[in-house]
Amino acid sequence: MQLEAPIPGENFTSDTKNMPWHRPPDLTDYDEAIEYFFDRLEDPEQMEMTFAMIGINAHITTIVSTILLQAIRLGKVSIDLAILIAGPLARIIEIQAKSVELKYEMGVEDKDRIIITPTLLRATLGVVSDEIPDDVEELSEEEITESPQGLMSMPLMGSSDVAPAEEQAAMLGGPSEPVEEEEV
Amino acid sequence: MNFEDAIKKSIKLFLAGKQPEALRATKDTDFTYSAEYFDLLEEDLLDEPTESTKARLAKEEKINAA
Numbered sequence: 121m122q123l124e125a126p127i128p129g130e131n132f133t134s135d136t137k138n139m140p141w142h143r144p145p146d147l148t149d150y151d152e153a154i155e156y157f158f159d160r161l162e163d164p165e166q167m168e169m170t171f172a173m174i175g176i177n178a179h180i181t182t183i184v185s186t187i188l189l190q191a192i193r194l195g196k197v198s199i200d201l202a203i204l205i206a207g208p209l210a211r212i213i214e215i216q217a218k219s220v221e222l223k224y225e226m227g228v229e230d231k232d233r234i235i236i237t238p239t240l241l242r243a244t245l246g247v248v249s250d251e252i253p254d255d256v257e258e259l260s261e262e263e264i265t266e267s268p269q270g271l272m273s274m275p276l277m278g279s280s281d282v283a284p285a286e287e288q289a290a291m292l293g294g295p296s297e298p299v300e301e302e303e304v
Numbered sequence: 305m306n307f308e309d310a311i312k313k314s315i316k317l318f319l320a321g322k323q324p325e326a327l328r329a330t331k332d333t334d335f336t337y338s339a340e341y342f343d344l345l346e347e348d349l350l351d352e353p354t355e356s357t358k359a360r361l362a363k364e365e366k367i368n369a370a
Contacts, residue, residue, distance in 0.1 A: 150327060154337040185311045199307070204327060206311045207318020211342040219349050228316045 140195025147197050154208045156196070157187070161212050174217055179227025184209045 136142050147153040160166055173183050187209065188202040197205070210226065217224040234240070241247075283291070305313075321339050328335060 150324070150331075151336045158337075181308070181312050181315055184315065185308050188311065189307070203307075203310045203314050204324050206314040208337050208342065210315045211318065211339075215342065215346050215349060218346070226315070226319070228312055228319065 141192060143195055145195055145198045145201070148201065150201070150204060153197050153201055153205050157191075157205065157209055158212060160187075161209070161216065167216065170213055170216065171220065171222060174213075174222050174224050177225070179225050180210050180213050180217075181206075181227035183213060 147156055161170065170183060173186075174180070184206050188197070188206060191197050192199055192202055214224065214226065318339065323335065323338065
């Protein structure tokens with residue numbers, strides 16, 4: 121049970137114009153808004169922050185959304201206009217980064233996207249193809265039975281390759297060959 | 305789609321040369337800060353033509369040659 125939950129209708133008791141984003145935004149024109157951010161991004165402190173963020177491998181998209189969210193919070197622009205001016209803002213930051221020869225990543229590329237291939241699709245759907253591709257050579261029975269065995273490989277099932285008793289004794293630290301008793 | 309995704313999509317479209325056409329239709333004049341504006345700005349600042357400018361010039365040359 122939530123004792124500190126708001127009472128139904130409590131929202132109607134507060135002033136709706138308390139927050140900046142509740143009021144009409146300061147900038148409503150596309151060019152005007154870009155000009156405002158252009159000036160802001162050229163501010164030395166803001167530039168330092170932008171370059172520092174690029175320095176820690178932050179994507180330009182992340183920087184842009186941070187700046188825009190801040191502007192929305194302050195009631196400078198509406199959410200819709202913020203989305204519309206994101207492109208020009210990214211371009212300004214890109215040019216700034218290029219001018220000081222900073223390595224940057226835009227962040228619009230889908231690097232984590234999994235490329236859908238026929239093999240992946242087959243595996244996902246659980247489709248097992250009966251067709252054998254032409255480039256696969258059929259192995260003879262001898263080749264199949266003669267599987268390569270490494271030092272640590274598991275012995276084949278049913279194989280009778282058991283080490284002789286002397287080898288086993290040597291492996292256990294005993295004498296490799298039976299010692300003949302000395303004649304007295 | 306969250307805010308970050310919308311921003312990414314908007315940037316992607318702007319870099320592809322698309323402009324908010326519906327917004328432009330509400331205005332009498334073209335946008336000042338268009339993609340071409342930023343191309344020229346970059347060219348001026350970096351003293352080298354940008355990729356989009358190179359592509360545009362190549363396209364214009366092709367048209368002129370034909």
